[in-house]
Amino acid sequence: MRNDTPALVKRITALSLITILLIGFFLAFKEMPKGSAVNVNQRVSRLYVMKNVETATKMMENGKFFAKGIKPLRTDVPYTPITFGKSKNLEDGAANVVTSIVVDYRGFDTLGEVTVLFLAATGVAMLLFGKEKKRKNKTEPSLIMYVGTRISFAIIFLFGIYIFVHGHLTPGGGFPGGAVIASGILGLFLGKNGYKPNHLGLKVFESLSGMAFVIIGLTGLFSVHSFLANFLPTGVIGDLYSAGFIGLIYIAIGMKVGAELSAVVNSMIVDVEEEWS
C-alpha cells in the first residue's frame, strides 16, 4: 500500500483479507468437535481437575498410562472422589482448579508473566516518569469528591485484599486483586489535584514482592524437589488455610500487581505541555 492509495481501495483490500481469514477459520472449525461433543474426559486437563497429575506422570514413565491411548480415568489411575470440606492431603488443595493450574502446576509460567508485567511497567515509567507535571486549566475537585475518594479508597483496598487472599477458593486471585487496589489509587488521583504517591516506595514494594515470589520458589527447590514446588501441607479443601503456598504466592502477586499498576497510573497521569485540547 502506497501513501496515496485511496481509502476505498484500502478498505476493500482489508475486507477481502478478513474474509479470506474468516473462511480459513471456519474450515478449521469444521474439523473441531462440536460443543456438545467436547469432552474433558478425553483431555489431559482432567488430571488437573482430579488433582492427580503426579500419579499419572509416574504411570506415564512406566509406560502404563499413555501407551495404550487415553482411557477413562477410573480404570487407569487410582482415584478417590473429592468432597468439598472433607478431602485431605490432596496433591493440590486449592478449590479453584484454574488457580491450582496457574500458580501450582504452571507456576513457572506465572513467574514469566509477572516478569513481562514488570518489564511493561518499567518501560512506561522509564518513558514517562520524571517529566514536570503541568496541570493547567483543571478545576479543583470539590470537598465531597475529596472525602468520598478517601473513604472509598479504604473499602476498595480492603476488597482487593479480600480478593487476593481468597484466590484459591473463589474466582479471583492476585491479578484482579491488584487491579482493584490500583483502581482505588486512581480514585485518590481524581480526588485531589497534585496528588503524588511515593514513587520510590512503590518501586521498592514491588521489587520486594517479586523477590518474595522467587524466594518462595527457591524454598521449594531446596526443601522439596523442584523450583516452585509446594512445600507446605495442603490441608482440607475449601478451608482458608489450605492449598499450601498458593495463598502466599497470591499475596505476593497481588501486592506486586497493585504497586505496579499504581506506578503505571502515576506515570500516565502526566500532562504533556497542554496542546491536547
Added chain:
Amino acid sequence: MQALQIFLQNWIYLIGAMAIFGIGLYITLTNENIFKIIVGLDIIESGTNLFMTAIAWHPKAVMPIYTATNQLVVNGKVVSADPLPQSLVLTAIVIGLGTTALALTIAVKIFEKYGTLDVRKIKEAKR
C-alpha cells in the same frame, strides 16, 4: 427450534469470537491514527480470549471450582469446563494489559515528537 438450539450450543461463541477478531483486524488495517490502531489490537485480543474460553466450554459444563454444591466429577467423569485454556486466558489478559500500557506510552512519546498521531503525517515529517 432444534436446529437453532444446536446452532446456539455449538457455534455462537466461535462465530462471535471470530467476528470480534475480524472487526479488530479491520480497524487495525484501515485506520491511520495510532490510538485507533491500539484500540483495534485490543479488540483482536478480546476476540482471541473469547475464542479460547469458548473452546474450553461445552453446553452442560459447570464452573471448574469445587464448592459445597458444585460437583466437578460425577460418577468418575469430569463434568466441568476445561480449566487449562481458562488459565491461559488469565495469563493473556494480564500480558495484554501490560503491552497496551506500553503501546500507549510510546504513542504519547510520538505525539510529543511529531505533534500528531496520524501515521501518514509522521511518515512525511520524517523526510
